[in-house]
Amino acid sequence: MTYGVVLFHTTSSAMRAEKLLIKEGCAIKLIPTPRELSSDCGIAVRFCWSECQRIKSVLEAAGVEVDTVRQIQS
Amino acid sequence: MIYLDNAATSWPKPPGVLKAMADVLERAGGNPGRSGHRLSIAAAQVMYETREKLASFFHVRDPLRVIFTSNATHAINIALAGLLKPGDHVVTSSMEHNAVMRPLRSLEKRGLKLSVVPCASDGSLDVSDVARAVKNNTRLVVVNHASNVVGTILPVAQVASIAHRAGALLLVDAAQTAGSIPVDVQAMGVDLLAFTGHKGLLGPTGSGGLIIGDKVDASLMEPLMRGGTGSQSALEEQPNELPDKFESGTPNVIGIAGLGAGIDWIMERGIEAIRAQEEELTRVLITGLCNIPGIKVHGTLDASRSTAIVSITAAHKTVSDIGLSLDEEFGIMCRVGLHCAPAAHKTVGTFPQGTVRLATGAFTSKDDISTAVAALQKVIS
Ligand SMILES: Cc1ncc(COP(=O)(O)O)c(C=O)c1O
Numbered sequence: 001m002t003y004g005v006v007l008f009h010t011t012s013s014a015m016r017a018e019k020l021l022i023k024e025g026c027a028i029k030l031i032p033t034p035r036e037l038s039s040d041c042g043i044a045v046r047f048c049w050s051e052c053q054r055i056k057s058v059l060e061a062a063g064v065e066v067d068t069v070r071q072i073q074s
Numbered sequence: 075m076i077y078l079d080n081a082a083t084s085w086p087k088p089p090g091v092l093k094a095m096a097d098v099l100e101r102a103g104g105n106p107g108r109s110g111h112r113l114s115i116a117a118a119q120v121m122y123e124t125r126e127k128l129a130s131f132f133h134v135r136d137p138l139r140v141i142f143t144s145n146a147t148h149a150i151n152i153a154l155a156g157l158l159k160p161g162d163h164v165v166t167s168s169m170e171h172n173a174v175m176r177p178l179r180s181l182e183k184r185g186l187k188l189s190v191v192p193c194a195s196d197g198s199l200d201v202s203d204v205a206r207a208v209k210n211n212t213r214l215v216v217v218n219h220a221s222n223v224v225g226t227i228l229p230v231a232q233v234a235s236i237a238h239r240a241g242a243l244l245l246v247d248a249a250q251t252a253g254s255i256p257v258d259v260q261a262m263g264v265d266l267l268a269f270t271g272h273k274g275l276l277g278p279t280g281s282g283g284l285i286i287g288d289k290v291d292a293s294l295m296e297p298l299m300r301g302g303t304g305s306q307s308a309l310e311e312q313p314n315e316l317p318d319k320f321e322s323g324t325p326n327v328i329g330i331a332g333l334g335a336g337i338d339w340i341m342e343r344g345i346e347a348i349r350a351q352e353e354e355l356t357r358v359l360i361t362g363l364c365n366i367p368g369i370k371v372h373g374t375l376d377a378s379r380s381t382a383i384v385s386i387t388a389a390h391k392t393v394s395d396i397g398l399s400l401d402e403e404f405g406i407m408c409r410v411g412l413h414c415a416p417a418a419h420k421t422v423g424t425f426p427q428g429t430v431r432l433a434t435g436a437f438t439s440k441d442d443i444s445t446a447v448a449a450l451q452k453v454i455s
Contacts, residue, residue: 065315
């Protein structure tokens, strides 16, 4: 399965994103940031890669501070 | 037992506060933002929930601009140390608590220029005096929202306009008002708001926060403390992002959970309803005490212009004797003395003996007030 992860600068941003995405009905999960992705924050939001555009637009519309969005395999 | 020391810390707390705190220990006991496992995430969620509640409670657009601190004192110190440099000019009032006065006096020794605008003996502030005190190098105006000595509410919105016209920021010490009277940082023009969690917000001791408004460039503020934040761990330098820049070290998750439950209780009851009840009880208390010969009531004597604080002195009895009698003979708890605010007592004219301060809270009843008035009548005569 191909997943995507959203990485953040702060834990608070990750929490904010999680709440918003769940409210929008997106299927997501908070996971420890995969070590191979260097990130500022130890918690990341994982999602199905097919949902990528929707996830991005929800976060952008709400002005959530995002570091990067990356694709991962697992 | 009648607890009239709510201006020092509120008691009792709503049952939900105790429950939320126990719940964190049981269900969300990880270190927030540090580990990424479920208990760590649960703790981070608890913190974020309270952050959002505080943001909506004080009308802050971005919850990440709510910084958790140990108390109002900590928040005020973050703001002052972060913003001020030697040579900057600061305007404050003569009614400030030592949480404001001591850090400012200390900065003054290192080159800060400080103007203390005198208030009237009822604690009120003439805004034209503030307008006269600001200069073109005024960086910050710092005022309390309401006095912890006599309860007098200051015209914060008017002070904000004056500060902004001079190009200065406004820091408000809302220790006595947060949770007791409505505070809207946008409508009031407050740039930085320091609050404590354990008074009107009905949370536990050791909780509080600083709101850093949109107009404040937080990247230019020096953090008071530096250390681990769980974020940007590859960096040996302090991150610049909010709230992490000002939140080094493992936070008081349990206290923050309790604070969130305190806000829930206030929102459910409605801050207007709480204010109306406290104002009415304060009016009854002022009237009752004014009718006792030998007692002098300080402040505006107008409950609509003050928080639920009534400060008194007596002609023939020391404040400490009154406090002791109230506690020992009547089980009434209040606070006597200078209330950490020597400048305010000098302004009111009650320095150095201080006053007896009776402070109603969200759980005070009308019976409590009539019992207290009757007790004081006996103590004084
Ligand atoms: C006006 C005022 N400012 C600041 C403080 C300090 O609050 P804390 O002790 O929670 O830091 C208090 C209360 O003690 C206060 O009444």
